[in-house]
Amino acid sequence: MSDSSAAVRGLAGLLVSAGTMHLLAPRPFDAIVPRSLPGPARAWTYASGVAEIACGVAVAVPRTRRAGALATAALFAGVFPANVKMARDWRDKPLPLRAAAYGRLPLQAPLVAWALRVARRAR
Numbered sequence: 001m002s003d004s005s006a007a008v009r010g011l012a013g014l015l016v017s018a019g020t021m022h023l024l025a026p027r028p029f030d031a032i033v034p035r036s037l038p039g040p041a042r043a044w045t046y047a048s049g050v051a052e053i054a055c056g057v058a059v060a061v062p063r064t065r066r067a068g069a070l071a072t073a074a075l076f077a078g079v080f081p082a083n084v085k086m087a088r089d090w091r092d093k094p095l096p097l098r099a100a101a102y103g104r105l106p107l108q109a110p111l112v113a114w115a116l117r118v119a120r121r122a123r
Contacts, residue, residue: 004118004121007114007117007118007121008059008060008065008118009060011056011059011069011072011114011115011118012056012057012059012060013056014056015052015053015055015056015059015072016052016053016056016057018049018052019048019049019050019051019052019053019054019055019056020049020053021049022045022046022048022049022052023046023049023050023053026042026045026046026049029045029048029049029082030042030044030045031086031089032082032083032085032086032089033045033082033085034081034082034085048075048079051071051075052075054068054071055068055071055072055075056068056072058071058072059072059115059118062122062123065118065119065122065123066119066122066123069115069116069118069119069122070115070116070119072115072118073112073115073116073119076108076111076112076115077108077112079108080105080108083101083104083105083108084105086101086104087101087102087104087105089101
């Protein structure tokens with residue numbers, strides 16, 4: 001996004017929306033929590049949802065935007081193993097589902113770049 005305010009609104013909206021989905025419809029997210037993480041998958045799903053909402057709110061507020069955007073970049077990098085697990089688990093699914101799972105993998109890089117761009121432009 002070229003307009004910095006559109007970039008901020010878009011990133012904050014994406015985070016709050018995704019976080020809300022983690023809380024309201026957690027089952028699909030539970031399925032992609034790496035098994036190596038301790039504790040129940042649902043706890044990780046809820047924690048990541050809360051983290052996404054918190055990052056979205058922090059990005060939306062000018063005073064916390066830089067820190068929120070940096071936390072968002074770290075969050076996007078941190079959830080990459082879940083996307084790898086999803087791609088691996090879905091390798092035998094029908095092509096449209098496989099394509100969606102594999103498509104998530106390269107999407108993480110532009111998401112991290114987006115968050116870092118918002119952080120750089122924050123005052």
